[in-house]
Each structure stands twice: as structure tokens, then as C-alpha cells.
Amino acid sequence: MKIYNKGLVFSGILVFAAIALFPFYFQGGRAAAKPEPKTDTPAIQEYEKLNGKKECVESKEYMRGEHMQVLNQWRDSVVRDYYRGYTSNSNHKRFNMSLQNGCMTCHSNKKKFCDECHNYLSVKPYCWDCHIAPKEEETKS
Amino acid sequence: MLEKALEGSKKYWAWVLFLGFFALSGTYYYIRQFNEGLGLTGLHRDVSWGLYIGQFTFLVGVAASAVMLVIPYYLHDFKKFGKIVILGEFLAISAVTMCILFIFVDMGQPMRIMNVILHPTPGSVMFWDSVVLSGYLFINLLVGWVTLGSDKKGVPPPKWIKPWIYLSIPWAISIHTVTAFLYSGVPGRHFWLTAVMAARFLASAFAGGPALLILLAMIVRKVSKFDAGKDVIQAVSRIVAYAMFANVFLLGLEFFTAFYSGIPGHQHPFIYLYKGMMGSDGVFHNEIVPLMWTSSIFAALSLIMLWVPKIRQNEGLLSLACVMLFISLWIDKGFGLIIGGFVPNMFEEVNPYWPTRPEAVITAGVWAIGFMVLTFLYKIAITVREQTAGVEIDH
């Protein structure tokens, strides 16, 4: 098989490999640390003291996978339909459907909770362009 | 056929590079606008639409004007337009592309553009505008490509293209009517609340678009072997003459209603545009007055030149008339129309608008991109025509 323009083709492949593999050799082969979101804010600890366990709106697995869709659902419910209370399917408690005044009252540690996984996955939700992130407090872990 | 756009003389590439420079500058300023917000423009709370939407409005007219060639050729068998129809269709593609780009650069949240499709609102004229514009782009791409491709192969175009060609005729009327509805359906803005808005739009479109087409045909004749023919250009110029008369007449009607009725709200925009008014900042604002008078004088002059046969038949004078006409309509529709609707504002205050440099560069950039599309498409059309010259195809 005759390869035309051998020089151009092979140097092109080399340049491509250099660019495509950049993330791997730049990191030096280390994987980034596994994200560990912390759920030990004062508000959550307070809840645990009162109720005996930590409870979110829904189960951890459901929230981890679907929290963005839940937020979209809440957004349309609140803004377009006037509903404010959400009764959980898992623990039947009623929560205020609000990012700033609902989710963030418990999860007030955006940097150690939300950003942990988002930074790892390079997800940049633009919610915070408008919604005000709570001021970070010191948590005792 | 696309590869024909990539083969050209040094002058061709120099022109493309010249356009590319403006396109790049426009892109640079758009990135800044995307990051900093539309505050980079001269727009403000009282004049919330300006140069971008004005250009979009003007270019929808240019896009619709292809129908002025399609109707005689396809509906009335006016064979003379056979060679030049493709130039009209490709101009339409380029113009619609620019329209879509102007809307995009004008949006505050362009990343949310999908919301128009995800949440369709049939009651909103703007929703329909996006539907008809996308449809028109698609139709012209389809028709232009298929007819040119069959010309290249030396065969008549396939039968199934005929319904699409016929569809493009009412569709062209619709794009400009719907765009006029953006203005004439809005209560409270005296300058815009007129039933003749759509008629004025169509008249100015059918004058301005073919005028540009005449100029383009003359340029094409100079830079290539493709000659539309003097009698074809004369036929188009007669269409321009009639359409321009309708346009100037309708503008006169607007003046009459405003000033004979004596209603202050109706008169104020005209007074602001043609004389100037005291602003809420204590300054007498007449920055736009010279522009508007230029537009009107050019309109009258070009109309006279088009009506006098001896002048119209002189191609040098005809091209001058077309340039003046195009500039006149560009000012009238691309600038004056928008400003007249917003100034004075809903509180009868005068807070004027003038584009900023970034705004002007982005506008020039979009025009450059549109002309690049036009250049590439025309290059393909011309090359095909030159290669098939002498072969008469019956459409």
C-alpha cells in the first residue's frame, strides 16, 4: 500500500495525538480526587438532632441523579403555577420549593457540597448568576 | 458544486479576505457583547430596539424581493428572467442569513433560543416570524441548489421542485408581512400603529431588493463572463420604478394622516425625525434629522430618475439611481422606522438613541458575513452559467 505525503500525514497524526492526549499527560497520570460532598452544615446537624436522621427532599440516589430536573420542576411549579410546598415521596415531609430559601438553608456550604461534584465534572450551572449563594460558614467536620 | 466557491482569481480572494476582516472584527466585538451584555450598544430603557433590529427589518425586505423575479419567470413564463432568477434566490439566502444573525446578536440570552421552539406561542408574531424566516431559508436553499444543479448537468430541474417554487411566492410575501406585524400589531406606538405598515414594507422591499440585484448583476457582468443582458436589467428597473412609486406614495399617505388629523401623538415622531425635539436632558435633539432628509431626498431623486426613460436606459445613471434608492430605503427602514416608534417614549419624553462603535462594528461584521455567503453562492452560480453558456434550458 503506498502512502502519499507520508511526512505530512504522520506529523499530522503526532500533532493530533499531542493535543488529544493533553489532559492525560498534563495531569501526570493522577486521577483527580473523588468528590466528597459534605452534609454537615449546622442546619443539617440541627435537623439530625431533632429528627434522629438526616433527610433530604428525596433519597440520596434520586437527588444525586435528578436534582437538576427536580429544580426545573420546582421552578415551573413556583413561578408559573404558584405552588410552593412539595411533599416528599420518600419521607412525606413538606418542603419549601425554593433554591435559595429551601435547598440552601440546609446545604449552606455550596463550596463543600455543590461545587465538590460540579468542579470534578466540570459542570458550571448558571443558576448562581441570579440566585444568591449563601455566605460560606465554617463547618465542624 | 460547493468546490466552485473555492476556486478563484487573486481579486476574488482579496475581496473575500476584505470581507473576512470585517467579519472577524464583528466577531471580536460580539464576544465582548456576549460577555458584558447589550449595554455595549447605544440601546437603553426607552429605545430597546435599534440598529440590529432595523437591519433585520430591512434585510427581510431584500430577502422577499426574490419573488419579483420568480413571479414573472415561473408564473407568467417571462423567459427573459431565466438566467437571473438564480441570482435573486441566492441573494435571498444571503439576506435571510443576515436576518437570522442580526436577531441572534440582538438577543439578551441567545443561549436560550431553543425556548422559542420548546415553548411555541402561536399568538406571538415573533414566533411566526422565526417560523417563516427559517422556512424561507430552507425553500430558497432547496430551490436554488436543485435548479442550479440541474442547469450544471444540462437537464431541466425535477418536477417535484415546481411546488416548492410556487410555495416560495406567497411565502416571500408572508415573511415581510409578518415582520411588519411586529410593528403594526403593537398598541401605543403611534408611528407604527398603521394599517399600511405591511404594504409599505412590501413596496420598499420590492424596490430595494431588485435595485440591489441590478447593481449586483452589473458587478457580476464586470468581474465575470456572466451577462444578464441589458433588456433584463431594464425589465427589473421598471419593476423597481413602480415599487418605488408605491413606497413613496405610501410614505406620503403616512405624512398626510399624521398632519391632517392633527393628533399630536401621531405628529410627534415625524417632527422628531425630520425637525428635532427637546429632550428630557434639556438638549434639543436633531441628530437624526440630516439622515432622514437624505433618505427622503434620495427617494424622490431616484424615483424621478427611474421614471424618466432616457435616464433609466442609461446604465450609468440607472446604477446611480439604484444606489441612492438603496441608501434611502436603508436609512428609512433600517433606522428611521425603529427610532420613530420609540422616540418620543410612552411618557412623551425624548431620550434619543445613537449606535455605539461596538454596535456598528458588529453590524458591519454581519453584513460582511452575509456578503461572503453571497460571494460564494454567486461564484458557484456564475461558474455554472459560464460552463453551460449557450445551452438553453427550458424550466
Place this chain on the structure above:
Amino acid sequence: MSMDRRDFLKIAGISSILGFGASVASATNLITDKKLLPPQVDRNKEALTAKRWAMVVDMSKFKAEEDFQKTISACHTFHNVPDFRKPDGSVDKKFEVKWIWKAAYERTFPGQENKYMSEHVKDMPFVVLCNHCDNPACVRVCPTKATYKLPDGITMQDMHRCIGCRFCMAACPFGARSFNWVDPRKGLKAELINKEYPTRTKGVVEKCTFCTERLSVGKVPACVEAAPAGALLFGDLEDPNSEVRKIVTEKLTIRRKPELGTGPAVYYLIGGGDHA
């Protein structure tokens, strides 16, 4: 298998369109929505409800400049409305965002003035805001339903959905809408931000929403609470016992530009009244 270039391009083109369409469909939850649990949602018990919210403005109760400032800043502070100033301290009209403000008589009701009217009367202040019309032009023209009517009469704004086309601003006959030409946080002082309400971002339109978030928790709109007693009355026009209904039925009120047919729900009381 050999294939010529045209066929290859055709197949590649159609596959990419289908692939793009599939990714859009999945991103918009048309396919993955099945994972979402059915939401069980309800309204707060303490929420204020009505069939048709409306406002009556009694300008005779606004006596001092301070009354206006308190009313306006109650709204603007609660809702994190930016305040852009030029270096000399005056309002920068270019980026101005306002939900409720003071306008002179000849500006609020243009065309009503006459040539004998004194400047003093022409300049008499009125409080203006979104009129939450029955048949609003802004809702009619919005291409994404980012502005829409709520069942209780409020013309609402969904800042999440707004694409910033500003058609609503062109359509509103009352100049009630503002656009964020730049990031509004540039016009907000960090220490004054209300953490219970979001800001907006550049590129969206905003306006008065009759404080739906306060109505949901049983409070009247911020301006109504902060205004002098009886200056701004807020109530349900469809409730025969509400104060606004009684005033609108029995007393002389005017609305801005009623001839346009938008049906404004903000009524300006003529002559002042004896109500709390």
C-alpha cells in the same frame, strides 16, 4: 463497500441531523422524564389568594418626598433591583432598571394637560408601575410565554425563560418594563442585597410582579406595606367586599391609556378618599 462522495455526504448529513435531534430530545427530558417522580405540590395555607388582584392609588396620601422614597425603595431593595449611578451621583438612565417610580402628571397621563396648566400642576407626582392589564400586549407578543397571565390577574415574568428579545418592551404602552443591559449585580451593593430573593442576570427583562413571592406567604406587596396609610390599596376586584372593589364601583378613578384596550388594573383615585 464503495460509495461515492455525494452519497457519503448525504448519509453523514442525515445522521448528524438525527443525532442532533436525539440529543436535543434527551436534553429536554422528552425521553428521560420517566425517571422523575410525580410531584405532589400544593399552595401555602397562609397565601393570599384572589380572583383578580388590582391596585388603587390615592396620590393625596403621598405628602412628602420621603413617602415616595420609602415606597420605591421598599420594592427595589426587596427585589434586588440595581441602582446605576453616573460618577456625579445622578441616575444613569442608560442602564436604569425600575419596577415602580414617580412620574409627573403630564407624563403619566400625556395628552391630558392643557396650555393654561401651571408647571406646578403639570409636575404633580404620580406613582407608576406595571398595570397588570387584563389583556396585556406584552403577553400577546412574547414568543416563549416568559411573560404570562396568572389565574389571579397578575402579569407575571419568568426570568428563567426570557430570551431577551425585548418585544414585550416594544409592546407595553406604559413603559413599565426594564431590561438588564449589563450584569445587575454591578449596580447592587453587596451588603444591601436581600438574600431571600434572587437577582437577575444580564439579558433578561424584568418588571413589577405584584410580589407573588410575598403573596405566597401571606404578605401584601412591599410597596403597599411601605406606602403611607391608604396610599396604595391592594385587593381583589372580584370580591364585592374588598376596598378596591368598593372604590372602583363608587368613586371616580382613571387608568392610564384605557383607550388602548389593555384593561389596566391600577386605578388612580380622583379627589382622595377617607379610607384607612
